Amino acid sequence: MTAITLDGVKTASDIKAELRDRIVALRAHGVVPGLATLLVGNDPGSKTYVAGKHSDCAEVGIESIRIDLPGSATSADVRAAIKDLNNSREVTGYIIQLPLPVGHNENAMLELIDPSKDADGLHPTNLGRLVLGIEGELRSPLPCTPAGIVELLRRYDVPIVGKKVVVVGRGLTVGRPLGLLFTRKGLDATVTLTHSRTVDLAGEVRRADIVVAAVGVPHLIQADWIKPGAAVLDVGITRVHNEVTGKGRLTGDVHPDVAAVAGHLSPNPRGVGPMTRAMLVSNVVKAAEQSLLA
Numbered sequence: 045m046t047a048i049t050l051d052g053v054k055t056a057s058d059i060k061a062e063l064r065d066r067i068v069a070l071r072a073h074g075v076v077p078g079l080a081t082l083l084v085g086n087d088p089g090s091k092t093y094v095a096g097k098h099s100d101c102a103e104v105g106i107e108s109i110r111i112d113l114p115g116s117a118t119s120a121d122v123r124a125a126i127k128d129l130n131n132s133r134e135v136t137g138y139i140i141q142l143p144l145p146v147g148h149n150e151n152a153m154l155e156l157i158d159p160s161k162d163a164d165g166l167h168p169t170n171l172g173r174l175v176l177g178i179e180g181e182l183r184s185p186l187p188c189t190p191a192g193i194v195e196l197l198r199r200y201d202v203p204i205v206g207k208k209v210v211v212v213g214r215g216l217t218v219g220r221p222l223g224l225l226f227t228r229k230g231l232d233a234t235v236t237l238t239h240s241r242t243v244d245l246a247g248e249v250r251r252a253d254i255v256v257a258a259v260g261v262p263h264l265i266q267a268d269w270i271k272p273g274a275a276v277l278d279v280g281i282t283r284v285h286n287e288v289t290g291k292g293r294l295t296g297d298v299h300p301d302v303a304a305v306a307g308h309l310s311p312n313p314r315g316v317g318p319m320t321r322a323m324l325v326s327n328v329v330k331a332a333e334q335s336l337l338a
């Protein structure tokens with residue numbers, strides 16, 4: 045058996061094509077969505093992701109504004125940039141690219157975002173609404189990677205209701221909100237959220253119908269940990285720099301041999317990453333549409 049590839053590039057491209065029509069409709073109503081990114085420092089991965097977010101905006105017809113602060117920026121500098129973004133009329137949504145350089149308190153900065161402009165769904169108010177499962181008028185943006193994972197599974201008709209999901213990693217952007225999302229009414233999965241102190245991780249993963257690996261440990265998830273036919277989503281990514289060739293290589297959390305056992309497998313790169321970006325654009329569009337209803 046070879047797993048069906050959960051193609052994040054193709055799926056994200058389909059989603060962006062769908063969003064393009066909605067953006068044309070918004071503009072016809074005089075609403076111009078504008079996404080800003082706030083990047084602090086020179087982390088190569090973060091720079092790549094931010095560049096990708098701006099190229100997505102250009103592709104679908106969203107205005108985008110880029111605020112880059114040097115690694116030497118103080119917390120007061122970051123707070124001032126957040127205040128400007130909260131007050132900007134052109135910026136309808138924005139993100140603070142994570143991680144912030146060491147020395148900044150990420151949670152404190154996220155809390156300063158105007159929740160109505162929080163394109164990442166990481167402000168405590170929006171995470172709180174995820175906990176509450178609030179739908180309808182107060183529907184808040186979902187964190188982009190968890191939303192992208194669920195959308196990828198949905199578009200490939202991978203069943204979720206009643207399934208056992210094991211999430212490896214309890215980070216803010218993936219593991220913790222994903223556990224909440226999968227247990228929401230309508231998705232109704234049974235989730236085990238594992239972490240570095242989990243006893244017998246392999247045993248937990250072996251029981252899963254859906255495995256999400258988001259820890260950044262290259263090839264942690266082995267083929268003999270996987271229940272035959274399970275869906276496996278490889279989220280964690282590690283940049284390995286080859287001193288000899290000078291080239292960088294991206295390695296996921298899932299061992300390549302898993303492809304012979306799993307029913308569905310998201311590659312890494314080209315799996316969940318592009319979906320994260322597509323969900324960000326989707327959050328910006330949804331917020332702009334809601335502003336029309338307000």
Ligand SMILES: Nc1nc2c(c(=O)[nH]1)N[C@@H](CN(C=O)c1ccc(C(=O)N[C@@H](CCC(=O)O)C(=O)O)cc1)CN2
Pocket residue numbers: 089092093096139140141142143164187188189217294312313314315316317318319320321
């Ligand atoms: N404010 C946020 N910070 C971070 C988030 C987030 O959702 N909001 N998630 C990650 C990084 N991330 C988005 O910001 C992200 C990660 C990966 C990709 C992606 O498309 N990856 C490519 C590979 C590109 C490369 O690394 O060269 C792929 O998987 O094909 C997009 C966005 C942490 N920070």
